[in-house]
Amino acid sequence: xxxxxxxxxxxxxxxxxxxxxxxxxxxxxxxxxxxxxxxxxxxxxxxxxxxxxxxxxxxxxxxxxxxxxxxxxxxxxxxxxxxxxxxxxxxxxxxxxxxxxxxxxxx
Amino acid sequence: xxxxxxxxxxxxxxxxxxxxxxxxxxxxxxxxxxxxxxxxxxxxxxxxxxxxxxxxxxxxxxxxxxxxxxxxxxxxxxxxxxxxxxxxxxxxxxxxxxxxxxxxxxxxxxxxx
Numbered sequence: 001x002x003x004x005x006x007x008x009x010x011x012x013x014x015x016x017x018x019x020x021x022x023x024x025x026x027x028x029x030x031x032x033x034x035x036x037x038x039x040x041x042x043x044x045x046x047x048x049x050x051x052x053x054x055x056x057x058x059x060x061x062x063x064x065x066x067x068x069x070x071x072x073x074x075x076x077x078x079x080x081x082x083x084x085x086x087x088x089x090x091x092x093x094x095x096x097x098x099x100x101x102x103x104x105x106x107x
Numbered sequence: 108x109x110x111x112x113x114x115x116x117x118x119x120x121x122x123x124x125x126x127x128x129x130x131x132x133x134x135x136x137x138x139x140x141x142x143x144x145x146x147x148x149x150x151x152x153x154x155x156x157x158x159x160x161x162x163x164x165x166x167x168x169x170x171x172x173x174x175x176x177x178x179x180x181x182x183x184x185x186x187x188x189x190x191x192x193x194x195x196x197x198x199x200x201x202x203x204x205x206x207x208x209x210x211x212x213x214x215x216x217x218x219x220x
Binding site: 001035037044045046047050056057088090092096097098099100101 | 143152153154155158166168169202207208210211212213
């Protein structure tokens, strides 16, 4: 089973800042089957990125994903007030695991 | 636009069976998608439970596999989850989801006597 380690646990930033979230896999992720989700309190997760770098439908272009193999990154170029939330990475395909999440909160 | 809605008892007794149904609207369940269940204990992260294809093929989280059944009813356009021998550790919000999107709104299931 692939273990996903997300860092940092919490990221304290201001609106307009750039956010860089990391997701490291315990072994290589085949076919870049790596997704990113955003979750706000009381809501279901929302798919942001799949295939490591493809934006899901309706996701603003300030969200971008990159990486391959075992190291992946979600970047939010300029934080909007609605972007303060918890972000999870997920491996999918032959097995499915989630990271423990990174909370992006207001500094 | 496909929408998913979970339903089922909000309270289950310890050692009992948790049963939930996910109704799919706005599209057919018989597509080239996998239909999954994911849960989230209060204040904690996400855990994938398992998935089903419209042919009936399934995959499960190894840690839950011995207690989980996922089935599909194409005539009703829905799929279901059964988790037996539940304990307080199974208390969570349970979500159904089509591949990565969309997700149902989630339903809280509490295991308590």
